[in-house]
Amino acid sequence: MRRAIGVTTAERIATAVVEGDQVIGTLRLYPEEGMAADELMGMPAEHVAHTIREQIEAVLQGTAIDVVGVGIPGIVRNGVIEESPNLQQLKGCRMQELLSSELREAGIEAPIRLYNDADIVAAGLAARRGQLDRRIRVWTLGHGIGFGVYPFADGIWEGGHTVVSLDPGEKYCGCGGVGHLEGIMGHRAMRLRFLDMEPDEVFEGARNGEQRCVDFVKLWHRALAAATASSIHMAGPGKFFLTGNHARHVDLNLLNQHLHDMVKMSPLQGYVFEIVPGDEEIAVVGAAVNAIRTVFPEESQDAQ
Numbered sequence: 001m002r003r004a005i006g007v008t009t010a011e012r013i014a015t016a017v018v019e020g021d022q023v024i025g026t027l028r029l030y031p032e033e034g035m036a037a038d039e040l041m042g043m044p045a046e047h048v049a050h051t052i053r054e055q056i057e058a059v060l061q062g063t064a065i066d067v068v069g070v071g072i073p074g075i076v077r078n079g080v081i082e083e084s085p086n087l088q089q090l091k092g093c094r095m096q097e098l099l100s101s102e103l104r105e106a107g108i109e110a111p112i113r114l115y116n117d118a119d120i121v122a123a124g125l126a127a128r129r130g131q132l133d134r135r136i137r138v139w140t141l142g143h144g145i146g147f148g149v150y151p152f153a154d155g156i157w158e159g160g161h162t163v164v165s166l167d168p169g170e171k172y173c174g175c176g177g178v179g180h181l182e183g184i185m186g187h188r189a190m191r192l193r194f195l196d197m198e199p200d201e202v203f204e205g206a207r208n209g210e211q212r213c214v215d216f217v218k219l220w221h222r223a224l225a226a227a228t229a230s231s232i233h234m235a236g237p238g239k240f241f242l243t244g245n246h247a248r249h250v251d252l253n254l255l256n257q258h259l260h261d262m263v264k265m266s267p268l269q270g271y272v273f274e275i276v277p278g279d280e281e282i283a284v285v286g287a288a289v290n291a292i293r294t295v296f297p298e299e300s301q302d303a304q
């Protein structure tokens with residue numbers, strides 16, 4: 001069976017050796033618990049690449065691997081980070097080349113493939129559930145809002161920036177665009193909207209009946225329903241996973257009610273939401289699975 005290194009860099013760098021759909025050994029985290037959580041935010045691209053190399057060397061400890069898969073937030077195509085609203089210093093970076101030369105220096109010759117960080121969550125969920133033959137969509141509700149699809153398909157897929165409001169005052173998205181889903185649901189956007197409250201306190205306030213929090217939580221659910229309805233109207237119904245730090249705030253009844261109001265055509269009714277714990281292990285497994293399937297396509301077909 002192929003062995004791979006899986007890496008995700010969503011809010012911190014998580015790295016592990018992966019075989020099949022399992023992490024072998026320990027999942028390594030950078031920065032570690034207790035260190036500054038936003039360390040990655042201002043780190044230059046070369047430094048990010050070097051840090052990923054150090055993490056890979058630390059988990060490898062001499063193990064032979066076939067391929068390395070890395071997830072990065074933003075528009076990632078052909079090894080280049082074309083845009084990354086939440087790690088802006090990486091925009092335009094040829095990260096695959098940077099990482100290749102870092103790994104060569106370390107004596108690691110395996111090919112490297114880069115993916116969007118939400119796409120690898122979708123791949124990890126597919127692998128963990130034995131559903132590598134199905135189409136999966138996932139919303140990752142964290143610092144930003146990610147939209148991941150499996151199987152990997154060339155394209156942009158920036159579903160987190162779906163326009164869900166025509167109100168010109170909705171301008172909190174990390175990319176600067178007006179009316180975006182992330183501008184309502186993202187952690188950063190919620191902090192900008194409620195300058196005096198942390199996002200968790202806003203959801204708490206809604207449970208206690210505080211009106212502006214109640215109104216916002218309704219908007220938050222309607223925004224997710226609207227973006228999902230757009231995906232359904234473009235690509236059809238199916239399974240939508242919800243994961244990430246803020247998935248715990250989702251009220252599925254409320255979400256389904258709003259979506260029911262937005263999707264009326266009968267062939268589009270077969271949609272299902274499922275909330276899944278968004279641990280980094282799933283993303284790391286997905287990065288490895290995607291890389292193996294990209295580099296060794298014949299073998300992955302045999303495996304189905």
Ligand SMILES: [Zn+2]
Pocket residue numbers: 160161173174175176177180182183
């Ligand atoms: Zn945006």
